[in-house]
Amino acid sequence: DCNDTNAAINPGATEICDGLDNNCDGRVDDGLGSTTYYRDADGDGCGDPAVVITTCDTTPPAGYVTNSTDGCPTDAAKCSAGTCGCGTPDDADGNNIPDCLELDLSMLPPAPIAAGTSYVVRINAFAVSTLIPMNGMQLAVKFDATRLQLASIDAVAGTPFNTVLGTSVNNTLGTLKYAIGIGADQTGMTSSADLVDLVFTVKPGADLCAQDIQLAQLQTIGSFKNVFVTNTNIGVNPTLYSLPIMDLDSTKPVITGVPASVTAAADPGSTFGAFVPTPTVLVTDNCNVATSGLLITYPNLTTATAWPIDGMFPVGLTTLKWSATDDTGNETIIDRTIDIANWQLLTIKVQFDTRQVGASTRSIRVTTGTTSQLVNVAMPAWVGATPSVGILADIHIPIAASYSCISAKDNVHSLSAVDFSVDTVGNHYETSFTLIEGDSNDDNRIDVLDFSIFVGDQGNGVATNARSNFDANTVINNADFSCISINFFKRGDTCVAGADADAPLSRVSVKELRRQGLGNLAAADMNGDGWVDLRDMQIYLQGGQAPRASGTHDQGSISGW
Structure with missing residues (x-):
């Protein structure tokens, strides 16, 4: 007995793996075999060949494994040899640098x-x-x-x-x-x-x-x-x-003198387009002389690299691109447009033969060729005996090489007037008219129908541009009647030969008025003889007054017959 203090240790005991001599034969754990274990300090499952223990225990001690394959014992992401601390793989891009x-x-x-x-x-x-x-x-x-x-x-x-x-x-x-x-x-x-x-x-x-x-x-x-x-x-x-090798000049060339984009009407007398003056464009650069150029693209997509010699640009949208490039490649580009409209401009100066007591807005029918349009014009009151002038500026009219005649008419006040010698002033046509008042039904003649309408329209508190209110105050009275009496039997002028209005009427029957749905004009039959005629106008001038129908008079359009 080699250990009297431990009853499990004696010459007859069976040797077990506990680091003791259990059978007292002088050998520890003899006959049980042995296993070598390797330290796995980084916990990656691979052992450090430099740190080992050998034991008969078949279970590895904590922190040890049975292999010795860890080439980086302190790199938990790597077992194989190489650059420790880089994980696996340590050279993913294959450039031989971890x-x-x-x-x-x-x-x-x-x-x-x-x-x-x-x-x-x-x-x-x-x-x-x-x-x-x-x-x-x-x-x-x-x-x-x-x-x-x-x-x-x-x-x-x-x-x-x-x-x-x-x-x-x-x-x-x-x-x-x-x-x-x-x-x-x-x-x-x-x-x-x-x-x-x-x-x-x-x-x-x-x-x-x-x-x-x-x-x-x-x-x-x-x-x-x-x-x-x-x-x-x-x-x-x-x-x-390092910083790249580079050209230091980063300043773009400067282009001066480039005009603003243009939007304009076609020139009077031209069916092609409009004149745009040649600009003086200069290019400067802080370091050297820049290369410059101009590219013009016309509405039909043809191009040019120089301003047109005559300065004329066609109707439609033309684009212009000025460019300048210096030796370093810095580039400046300026884009502009020239938009020539498919119409020309007309300015008309209008005055009336009747003294305008107040200011009014008149509707003027302007006829150029076969095209007519209504244009409103602000008419100021006369200053003393000086007639007032209304200006219809920049009226859009169809493009034509010339206009031999233009007419104008206030559709509920005047006869039409024409101009056979239209002037060209700058970028527009220009003409002027003095309109003769007294035509209230737009038939381009002054006759008994206008008298009949006047009788129905007369009264107080009317608009300054109301029908029959020829002098632009707020009352239709004898002053307005004077326009009819003075200009009686006149007809307006037209641009087309033989297209004058029918002859003015000296009389019309009440029966005919009613047949035409204009029975309300029968009030102008002062003497009750069934006719509106010159005798009724005389009676009105002498202060006569026919009975008037109750209700509001319709100031609708009235045509002569």
Whole structure:
């Protein structure tokens, strides 16, 4: 008995795997066999061949496995040999650089350079995958000291390195040596990040017209190079991307003298279009002489590169494009349009033969060729004995090579008047008319029908442009009747030979008026003889007055017969 304190240990006991000599033969766990186990400290299922235990126990101790295949014992994402800390695979892009150590260091160019302004270059780190934590870096930059002066180095919000370890700036030689690291509250850079902004001042008078210039680059200065440092103090050399070689001139050429877009009517006397004067267009550039050009596209889609010699543009929409390009490729384009309408302009000056007591708005029928249109005109009151003139400006009329005759008529007040010698004034036709009043039923003659209408219309409180209100006050009375009596039996003029109105009527029967639905005009039969005629007008002039029907008189259209 080799252990009197333990009854289970004696020469007759069976040997078991417990690290003791159970049968007192002088050997521990003899005859039970043994197994070697390997430490799996990172828990990835692969054992560290350098840390082993051997035991007869067939169950692995905690934290141990039966294999010894872990090439990175502290990298839980990787068993095979390689760059520990990068996981598997450690070179997914196959460029022979472990992804966890693969970095690009870039200078991101700002907006174009301009004299007297700041030129800010951002330093950016780009990682293709999760990095081993980077605890710091060195930044080595050479810059064009003839054009730039480094004013400051500003940390970017969220930078993984907020502690400046050293700075050396030489604005004469154009060099920067800069070292930064993590702060106490930071754990290192493990992904892409913006690092710092290099704020340069563009020197006054700097040559900004040069081409193929590299303003700054990431470049080793002496022994000082661009490098990142891991949390295990391993240096990582990034791939460097400096500012591109570029043309410094970013200022576009200036085009002056380009006219505004034009919208116009066709010129009087032209069936083609309208004249637009040739502009004086100049092109200047801050660095060199720019190449310039003009492209004109007409309504029929034909093109030209020069202003038309006669300055004439056709009816329709023409587009114009002025362009200028400098040696750097900066381009300025200005677009304009010339829209010539498919009509011409007419201005008419109108006055009436009757003194206008008040102001009114008259409706004038303008006839050009076979086209008629009603145009309202504001007629002011006469000033003393000076007739008032109403102007119908910019009336749209069909395009014609010429107009030999134009007519105008107030449709409920006057006869028509014509002009056989229409003037051309600037960009429009122009004419003037004095309209003879007294025609109330638009039959272009002054006769007993107009007298009959007047009798029915007379009264107070009427509109200044009411029918039979020839002098534009608020009452239809004897003053208005004078227009009929003075101009009695006159006919209006027309542009077409033989198209004059029928002869004026000297009488009309009440029976005929009623047959025509105009029985209300029978009030003009002053003597009750069944006719409206000159005798009734005489009686009215002598102060006679026939009985008038009750109700409101209809001022509808009345035609002569």
